[in-house]
Amino acid sequence: MAPPGTEPVIIVEGLTARYGEVTILQDVSFEVRRGERFMILGGSGCGKSTLLKHMIGLLRPHAGRVIINGIDITRADEGTLHRVRSRLGVLFQADALFGSMSLAENVALPLAEYTDLPPELIREIVRMKLGLVNLAGYENHMPSELSGGMRKRAGLARAMALDPMFLFFDEPWAGLDPVTAAELDILIRSLNEGTGTTMVFVTQELASIFSLAQRVIMLHRDVKGIIARGAPQELRASSTDPRVNHFFNRRAD
Amino acid sequence: MAAMNHSGYRMTVEGTAGEEASIRLAGRLALEDLRPLMAELRAIPERMKPRRIALDVSGVEYLDSAGALALIKMEILCGSLGIPFELLGVSEKDHGLLRLIDREAQLRPPLRPESERSDIVAKLGDRARRQYRDVLEIMSFVGELVAALAFCLAHPRTVRWEEVKFYMKRAGADGLPIVALISLLLGLIMAFMSSLQLKQFGANLYVANLVTIAMVRELGPIMTAILVAGRSGSAFAAEIGTMVVNDEVNALVTMGFDPVRFLAVPKVLAAMIVVPILTVYADVFAMLGGLIVGVTGLDLTAFTYIQQTKASIRVFDFATSLAKAVVFAMLISGIGCQRGFQVRGGAEGVGTSTTSAVVSAIFLIIVADSAFAIMLHYVRQ
Numbered sequence: 001m002a003p004p005g006t007e008p009v010i011i012v013e014g015l016t017a018r019y020g021e022v023t024i025l026q027d028v029s030f031e032v033r034r035g036e037r038f039m040i041l042g043g044s045g046c047g048k049s050t051l052l053k054h055m056i057g058l059l060r061p062h063a064g065r066v067i068i069n070g071i072d073i074t075r076a077d078e079g080t081l082h083r084v085r086s087r088l089g090v091l092f093q094a095d096a097l098f099g100s101m102s103l104a105e106n107v108a109l110p111l112a113e114y115t116d117l118p119p120e121l122i123r124e125i126v127r128m129k130l131g132l133v134n135l136a137g138y139e140n141h142m143p144s145e146l147s148g149g150m151r152k153r154a155g156l157a158r159a160m161a162l163d164p165m166f167l168f169f170d171e172p173w174a175g176l177d178p179v180t181a182a183e184l185d186i187l188i189r190s191l192n193e194g195t196g197t198t199m200v201f202v203t204q205e206l207a208s209i210f211s212l213a214q215r216v217i218m219l220h221r222d223v224k225g226i227i228a229r230g231a232p233q234e235l236r237a238s239s240t241d242p243r244v245n246h247f248f249n250r251r252a253d
Numbered sequence: 254m255a256a257m258n259h260s261g262y263r264m265t266v267e268g269t270a271g272e273e274a275s276i277r278l279a280g281r282l283a284l285e286d287l288r289p290l291m292a293e294l295r296a297i298p299e300r301m302k303p304r305r306i307a308l309d310v311s312g313v314e315y316l317d318s319a320g321a322l323a324l325i326k327m328e329i330l331c332g333s334l335g336i337p338f339e340l341l342g343v344s345e346k347d348h349g350l351l352r353l354i355d356r357e358a359q360l361r362p363p364l365r366p367e368s369e370r371s372d373i374v375a376k377l378g379d380r381a382r383r384q385y386r387d388v389l390e391i392m393s394f395v396g397e398l399v400a401a402l403a404f405c406l407a408h409p410r411t412v413r414w415e416e417v418k419f420y421m422k423r424a425g426a427d428g429l430p431i432v433a434l435i436s437l438l439l440g441l442i443m444a445f446m447s448s449l450q451l452k453q454f455g456a457n458l459y460v461a462n463l464v465t466i467a468m469v470r471e472l473g474p475i476m477t478a479i480l481v482a483g484r485s486g487s488a489f490a491a492e493i494g495t496m497v498v499n500d501e502v503n504a505l506v507t508m509g510f511d512p513v514r515f516l517a518v519p520k521v522l523a524a525m526i527v528v529p530i531l532t533v534y535a536d537v538f539a540m541l542g543g544l545i546v547g548v549t550g551l552d553l554t555a556f557t558y559i560q561q562t563k564a565s566i567r568v569f570d571f572a573t574s575l576a577k578a579v580v581f582a583m584l585i586s587g588i589g590c591q592r593g594f595q596v597r598g599g600a601e602g603v604g605t606s607t608t609s610a611v612v613s614a615i616f617l618i619i620v621a622d623s624a625f626a627i628m629l630h631y632v633r634q
């Protein structure tokens with residue numbers, strides 16, 4: 001076994017993504033390593049969310065493969081896909097909490113579906129998960145009674161309900177104030193270091209990119225693919241591509 | 254000594270009762286095995302009544318948060334029993350995970366109790382207050398709607414006629430097949446059932462009168478209104494409700510539009526135009542149903558049946574039937590829009606308001622129809 005941190009656990013190979021006849025991504029390849037915090041960057045409309053949806057099997061690629069933990073999810077049957085999905089947690093851009101359920105019920109939902117634990121054990125786990133995201137005590141609140149940042153954290157608690165091996169985040173910082181965003185950074189970092197969960201982010205939030213990302217790829221709509229990859233600090237310091245430079249230094253072209 | 258094997262973890266317990274118990278855990282402490290793990294751990298203090306417990310986890314290969322929870326619950330349990338507890342051999346990584354779990358949060362009660370159970374009086378009062386508020390809201394909406402309609406009558410150019418046309422198609426043309434089918438069947442049933450009785454008196458011909466009068470005076474407007482409430486009232490509520498949830502209505506307000514005039518008026522106007530037309534169709538199709546029974550089952554000729562039908566229609570009845578239809582249309586579309594604007598919360602609120610739009614509309618239709626029945630009784634005299 002390769003030493004932790006270098007073993008690739010998600011491999012995207014020659015991925016081509018299309019909506020109908022429109023090609024959004026062309027021949028994209030990269031890999032995510034075990035336990036790392038990996039970010040997908042790029043301007044608006046370059047296909048970041050599209051790429052993420054392909055990585056979690058919500059969309060099937062036109063060509064290419066996505067291999068998670070050795071399983072090619074683009075060719076997997078429903079049963080296998082279901083099993084792989086139970087190891088994934090996803091935090092959607094709009095938190096996607098179920099508005100008709102309390103926070104406890106939201107977090108308990110995957111636990112009740114995938115395990116045969118008795119209700120009081122589930123309640124214990126739910127309480128722990130809400131504690132992990134600093135929402136202890138909010139079990140019986142409804143999502144509509146929470147602030148945006150609290151809802152994000154509750155969504156994170158639900159995504160982590162089954163101790164997933166992989167967590168995917170679509171723009172987790174969007175709509176958060178700088179202080180709340182920084183708190184979320186700290187929370188994510190401690191969860192990543194504590195649980196060893198592999199984390200993939202889609203984001204444009206420079207502050208969080210520099211504070212969290214270990215490796216990034218940057219997409220661009222002109223090439224329909226990756227224009228840069230590496231550690232964000234290195235890219236900012238040494239990239240010669242003006243598109244990359246402008247992104248990291250927050251300049252208009 | 255006891256050794257037990259499970260799919261994921263191995264546990265060995267050493268020591269004598271009343272003295273120190275040393276527990277060794279190895280393998281995977283994960284969510285799948287949480288249930289037996291917690292049960293086994295919990296049983297130890299009870300069974301052995303030890304003076305102290307040492308839990309060695311140096312053999313654990315994989316620990317997830319559920320496993321960590323089991324360890325922490327054990328620590329909490331020992332704390333509450335007054336038994337000193339020690340956790341040994343925790344790896345660096347697992348230490349990080351254990352530190353993340355907030356022990357106090359595990360014991361703290363929720364900020365809000367699970368369900369606020371209240372006695373029946375409080376519930377009744379709450380219910381009554383909600384009903385009262387509901388009535389107030391409806392009244393104020395009626396005010397707004399009437400004002401908006403009056404404004405639109407005075408300034409017909411401000412009405413979004415394209416929208417009106419769209420909803421006329423939705424509520425009217427698209428609804429015609431179901432209205433026609435139901436009315437036809439209703440006419441068939443009425444004619445058939447009444448013919449069984451009237452035949453005994455040789456009064457076959459009066460089937461035509463019965464179907465026509467019943468349909469034009471009462472059933473035509475009511476049946477049509479109920480169908481429109483189910484098809485379109487609910488759709489209006491769902492559409493506006495979704496817009497409320499997505500802040501689209503707020504966006505309209507900030508852009509300087511009056512949401513009632515912008516959203517409700519076209520729907521109400523469209524309903525007021527198409528429901529009377531649908532009612533006429535309903536009447537005609539019911540008569541057709543009666544005609545089918547008359548011709549096939551009662552040995553009447555189509556000509557006599559139609560003559561008899563014509564003779565039994567009174568202009569007054571026909572006109573009031575149309576007036577009723579207009580009133581019903583206002584009630585259905587008005588309450589549909591009002592329920593939509595009333596939506597709070599998320600998707601669930603939309604569902605509730607849609608149901609409520611249909612139920613309230615049918616209720617109002619029946620109430621209004623009763624009022625019409627009494628009123629017309631005196632007018633006819």
Ligand SMILES: Nc1ncnc2c1ncn2[C@@H]1O[C@H](COP(=O)(O)OP(=O)(O)OP(=O)(O)O)[C@@H](O)[C@H]1O
Nearest residue numbers: 019020022024042043044045046047048049050051
């Ligand atoms: N369901 C869809 N059908 C057709 N085209 C789509 C669909 N979803 C996205 N697109 C197109 O695909 C392109 C990439 O969309 P995507 O949502 O992946 O962008 P993004 O990088 O996530 O942008 P943003 O940062 O604004 O969220 C866009 O040009 C968009 O118009």
Ligand SMILES: [Mg+2]
Nearest residue numbers: 048049050170
């Ligand atoms: Mg996106």
